């Protein structure tokens with residue numbers, strides 16, 4: 001049984017009096033935008049993870065990316081100075097194979113639309129990856145790999161049309177690249193959906209299955225999800241009933257945070273993964289004023305304003321100002337649309353140093 005921990009309707013940021021990792025025995029950490037950015041490690045992330053681990057908090061890397069096997073991911077992380085065993089990497093391919101293995105006989109043939117990450121995950125789960133619909137597969141599993149081509153999509157289409165289950169590792173429509181977004185698994189799944197009229201069962205974030213699989217594999221009574229995307233990492237954490245930390249070192253921006261719907265609001269906010277080693281102040285709204293640390297956010301007519309109050313120190317950690325503004329925006333947009341124009345001046349006035 002998987003315990004759900006959070007109130008999904010909260011409009012507050014939670015407090016952590018000491019280092020955030022000390023409140024948790026399992027960190028479920030996204031990779032891209034959190035630990036690495038493309039082929040670079042994000043400064044401070046390796047040290048933060050080492051600090052948490054040496055205090056006894058387990059770390060599991062949880063990624064929607066199905067293309068690379070855990071061993072390859074672990075080796076890349078080691079090259080960046082981040083310790084990781086292959087069993088500490090939970091990819092959407094591994095979770096998909098685990099889910100399928102729980103439903104079909106050992107050794108059953110499963111048709112793969114994908115690459116080595118998916119094939120190895122199926123082998124490791126005691127299943128037999130096949131490439132042709134004529135091999136009588138019991139399920140189709142689809143995950144991104146650069147070598148996915150028309151013939152794989154065609155074999156999958158034939159097999160799905162025969163009525164067997166279709167499982168997709170994730171729905172990310174695009175992959176980031178130096179040339180901008182490129183077609184991701186969601187785009188390739190859409191091709192098969194168009195050809196079959198079928199809809200896959202999706203394993204990865206923003207659904208709960210990937211986080212649930214990581215928790216089942218690693219235990220932990222007090223898990224924390226960490227990610228850089230509100231629409232996948234944080235929404236997935238809420239779907240899985242987990243508290244979450246949003247870091248601003250990847251995709252989601254401060255403005256995205258203010259605009260986040262109730263289904264995608266984090267419990268904690270940090271600049272980067274170093275935030276797991278820090279204490280966190282609470283942020284909440286009372287009498288129309290969002291308060292965090294020495295900052296107050298409120299409305300002056302139609303515009304939000306942020307003031308430094310009490311013992312607040314301007315320019316030192318304006319992240320508290322962003323926290324106060326976020327909870328104000330979440331309260332204000334309850335039951336209505338987010339009014340972006342109302343917050344832009346206040347955001348520009350914060351000294352966020354991004």
Ligand SMILES: [Mg+2]
Pocket residue numbers: 030031032033034227228229250
């Ligand atoms: Mg990410």
